[in-house]
Amino acid sequence: MLRDITIGQYYPTGSVMHRMDPRVKLFGTLVFLISVFVYRGIVGLAVVTLFLAGVIGISRVPFRYMIRGLRAILVLMLITALFNLFLTPGEVLFSFWKLKITEEGLICAVRMAIRLTYLILGTSLMTLTTTPNQLTDGLEKSLGPLRRLRVPVHEISMIMSIALRFIPILTEETDKIMKAQMARGASFDDGNIIKKAKSLIPLLVPLFISAFRRANDLAMAMEARCYHGGEGRTKMKPLRYQGIDRAAYTVLVLYLLLLIALRVLL
Amino acid sequence: MSIILDHVNYIYGQGSAYEAYALKDISLEIKDGQFIGIIGHTGSGKSTLIQHLNGLLRATSGSIYYNGEDIYDDGYDMRTLRSKVGLVFQYPEHQLFETTILADVCFGPMNQGLDKNAAELRAFEALHSAGIPEELFDQSPFDLSGGQKRRVAVAGVLAMKPEILILDEPTAGLDPKGRDEILDRLAKLHAEKHITVVLVSHSMEDVAKYVERIIVMNQGSVMYDDSPKNVFRYYRELEQVGLAAPQVTYLMHELREKGYAVSTDVTTVAEAKQEILQAMQIGLPKEL
Structure with a gap:
């Protein structure tokens, strides 16, 4: 039931992208996010699109599977597009009643829709090719210098990896409790808003109880193993850059320079 | 009154990297008043199978009939089926x-559309047959012991x-006492109210004492579907799929090998005792 959410899910294909150092992918995602807002004009859009298509191709994650993740933000995208369409001042294309569509609004709506789509595709590609553990490892290492400023980097990344780890568990649990209550005749999609909200109680109460129970168990298990945080902790699989990572960095920097050059020159 | 499954297949995560057959071509009939055990190793598809029986999961292909009606027909009332x-x-x-x-x-009961009084009447009756003492009825369910919670x-x-x-x-996850309490209550329900009971378990020991029919699941298919006596004859094959026959089965087979005139078809400790006593009266095997 809740399996349609693809953001934050890992999709193993064993491609080059999957084997890359998570730091490269974090940096790459950042570069891509910047590029989505930096590009200008049709040429820029073409470069960004080509880059995204190429990276998706390399990752070997089925495109259909990635598109499914977009469904979750469809409503958000529609609302943004509508606001842009009707509320941007400019040259009126056509109007009816009090609403008017302007040329600027149309361009803005399309550009915004493209940006949002690319943002989601780009970021979900990172999580689809990187396990949560790798991701937090990469984040911890990348943010390492902040430790000098007394930022508890290790603790933050630990909290993140635990939170990420629990998403599928709690999703599964929700599914299970939903089914169990449905077996007792509950229904979650009948009636008006108040009735719907009420029908969530039999789902939410057990879910919260189980989340607390799991948190307790985990804390107990960590303490039983004398876990005490980041100081002096070593890694089983320390992150080391390979040739492929260096190549990826080069490509990313070139890509960003190209887009900036296009923006400045055109 | 029966449930019939006709060539039911279920594919889990269709279209993703995790695609897997959870059920493969299952055909079986659950007749009225039976006490059935469904046995299988973890991941054999037994939980998936039972979720089909009340329509929580929809088969990828195949049909399911409840009392002769196809539950996948348009307009079939799933909520009635679930009650x-x-x-x-x-x-x-x-x-x-x-x-x-x-x-x-x-x-x-309230979800079934009963009013508060009728629902409480039902609840009283159900709690009694689950063996929950009346003075607990107004307490929070979270204060109970594990076994009691489960019976509630x-x-x-x-x-x-x-x-x-x-x-x-x-x-x-229950201790032996909690386990026997639950299983005995179920046996009583089956005997007194003639409810059809389907028990899913991975433990032959639990099931052998109570059920009249065992369905063994392995990797999404039905491996055996027979009386406990007949199923346990395949105790060597059962071991290969990660299951075991009850310990008395092994004991009887070993006694038989040693030359005692015992039947190897017994499934419970009580029956085994009977058999062994009888064999002892006949006397020790001659060669000993």
């Missing part, structure tokens, strides 16, 4: 949510007066 086929999930105590035990057990959760399904009661691993 006729009561399903108790694994660790059912995790689904308790109300402030009092009575209110929690009333949840099912079972009562929550029983209060809907199902014609078929399906339980997924009802004894998981």
